[in-house]
Amino acid sequence: MSSVLYDVPGPKARRVSLIGSIVGGVAIAGLLWWAVSILAQQGIFEPERWAVFQIPEVWVLIGNGIVATLSAAALAAVIAFPLGLVLCLMRISDVAWIRIPTRIVLELLRGMPVVLMMFFVLLVFATAPFAAVVAGLVLYNSAIFAEIIRAGIQSLPKGQREAGLAIGLTSFASRRNIELPQAIRRMLPSLVAQLVVLLKDTSLGYIVSYEELLRKVQIMADFLGPDYLFPVFFVAAAIYIAINFSVSRLAIWIEKRGSKKAAGGVVHVPVAGIPVK
Amino acid sequence: MDVIIDNLPAYVDGFLRTLFLSVVSGIFALIFGTLLAAARVSPIAALRGFSMTYVEIVRNTPLTIAFFFAAVVLPRLGVTFQQFEVAAIIALSAYTSAFIAEAVRSGVNSVPVGQAEAARSIGMKFSQVLNLIILPQALRTVIPPMINILIALVKNSSVAGAFYVLELFGYGRQLANANSDEVLWVLVGVAFFYLLITVPLGYFANLVERKVAIAR
Numbered sequence: 201m202s203s204v205l206y207d208v209p210g211p212k213a214r215r216v217s218l219i220g221s222i223v224g225g226v227a228i229a230g231l232l233w234w235a236v237s238i239l240a241q242q243g244i245f246e247p248e249r250w251a252v253f254q255i256p257e258v259w260v261l262i263g264n265g266i267v268a269t270l271s272a273a274a275l276a277a278v279i280a281f282p283l284g285l286v287l288c289l290m291r292i293s294d295v296a297w298i299r300i301p302t303r304i305v306l307e308l309l310r311g312m313p314v315v316l317m318m319f320f321v322l323l324v325f326a327t328a329p330f331a332a333v334v335a336g337l338v339l340y341n342s343a344i345f346a347e348i349i350r351a352g353i354q355s356l357p358k359g360q361r362e363a364g365l366a367i368g369l370t371s372f373a374s375r376r377n378i379e380l381p382q383a384i385r386r387m388l389p390s391l392v393a394q395l396v397v398l399l400k401d402t403s404l405g406y407i408v409s410y411e412e413l414l415r416k417v418q419i420m421a422d423f424l425g426p427d428y429l430f431p432v433f434f435v436a437a438a439i440y441i442a443i444n445f446s447v448s449r450l451a452i453w454i455e456k457r458g459s460k461k462a463a464g465g466v467v468h469v470p471v472a473g474i475p476v477k
Numbered sequence: 478m479d480v481i482i483d484n485l486p487a488y489v490d491g492f493l494r495t496l497f498l499s500v501v502s503g504i505f506a507l508i509f510g511t512l513l514a515a516a517r518v519s520p521i522a523a524l525r526g527f528s529m530t531y532v533e534i535v536r537n538t539p540l541t542i543a544f545f546f547a548a549v550v551l552p553r554l555g556v557t558f559q560q561f562e563v564a565a566i567i568a569l570s571a572y573t574s575a576f577i578a579e580a581v582r583s584g585v586n587s588v589p590v591g592q593a594e595a596a597r598s599i600g601m602k603f604s605q606v607l608n609l610i611i612l613p614q615a616l617r618t619v620i621p622p623m624i625n626i627l628i629a630l631v632k633n634s635s636v637a638g639a640f641y642v643l644e645l646f647g648y649g650r651q652l653a654n655a656n657s658d659e660v661l662w663v664l665v666g667v668a669f670f671y672l673l674i675t676v677p678l679g680y681f682a683n684l685v686e687r688k689v690a691i692a693r
Contacts, residue, residue, distance in 0.1 A: 203518070203590070204518075204585060204586060204588050204589075204590050204592070204593045204611060205518055205585070205593065205603075205606075205607070205611065206520055207594075207597060209520065213520070217520040217521050217522070220520075220521040220523070220524075221521050221522045221523040221524075222523075223523075224521050224523035224524050224527075225523035228523060228527050238554070238555070239554065241555075242554050242555060244554075307676060307679070308668075308672065308676075310675075310679070311628075311632075311671060311672045311675035311676050311679065312632070312668050312671055312672065312675075313632040313633070313635035313636075313646065313671060314632075315635050315636060315638075315639070315646065316635060316646060316649070316664065316667060316668060316671065319646075319649070319650070319653075319664065320664045320668075323653055323660040323664070324660055324661050324664070396537070400537075400538075400539040400540070401539070402539075403539035403540070403541035403542060404539075404541055404636070406541050406545070406639070407541070407636070407639040414539075414541055414542060414545060417545075418545075418549075426553055429549070429550060429553050430550060430553065430554065433545065433546070433549075433550050436542075437538065437542050437546070440537075440538065440539055440542060441534060441537045441538055444537035444538070444539075445533070445537045448536070448537060
């Protein structure tokens, strides 16, 4: 297939890229071999290091960590989405004294690190770590959700709102019945992609001593001894990546499914201030 | 309020270290990310596969895990650092480079195929096609998301504060412990210094986006 950079390769180019592939493959394999041999020197692959996974308590702790991670993420997502919707409506309100303060608040929320917000809630409101994690995630992600939905509404043809107002709907009714359903459907992939970010950010709970997966790894390593740090960390990281990977795939699947439908399909709208995707 | 003024030297020191971490990691991430993107669009399958695997894994890894790996696991494996800033820079640049790679790749792919085909058909060499036709157009699509990635990098550098680096957030934790009666103002001060970087950068991104936007 012809790409932007190259024409369809002929026999000579195909030979060159095959040779390149073999050389590159050997180089990458060599690099991996080097990394693995360093790990082997540290005795990482000795069976007793990995025997910790025969202890049921280890799996119980890992399971608890996963539940803690997922429950914080789920609760935060469930609160942040409606809040983001409200913030979005306030941000695009026709009334200046609602629109402008909301804009400032959203800008401030997007400009601060999530971990700072968690820490703020933890210390200033003296909450439990769980509440601090959820509150930090909600504050940040509701601002992002608001911006994503706003981008979706602004990507709609102007006539949608004009037609709504012309048939006598109030401003709010037009937003609710005509614009929001289309905007949310259009922005679904971005919204799900933001869920991956939210899920990843639950690991910041480690810093505010919320006992999520990574904190459990630390606890286990402290308890079992430093020799077992790598195996436990490795498994926890693999679980984290597997969960995030599945949600990312879901986002891609929704995007593909959406673009197949002609009407109301998914569109790509750049959202200011959102680095992912 | 007074607590901010009394500890201003600490804030400034933290602010400068946050800037330092962001700038150094940003430069490494830009270099490494561009290389990854080049590998991703290269005709050599092995490089494409490597780049794709790296980007997929890193993008789905929480930053805290990357930091934990660099600052806690690596020293256990015999890789020790004189300063934890090095671990922070490794984690931040490894993490950010995956996002840079994605931005660059989608920028290159956003150039219509016909542009390059036309250039090749009038006899341009590969380097001419790349430098005169593709990169100038790709850059326009790449720069706004790139600035947003760098804003995220500044915010992400706060995680270093939890891994033994005294940057803004690290100082914030320390000052909050020392002045437990004025935690609110301590953290407002920290937030202010972050916003001092991120808000202007955000406006800059919007400005650039409006300046370079092209209708396709």
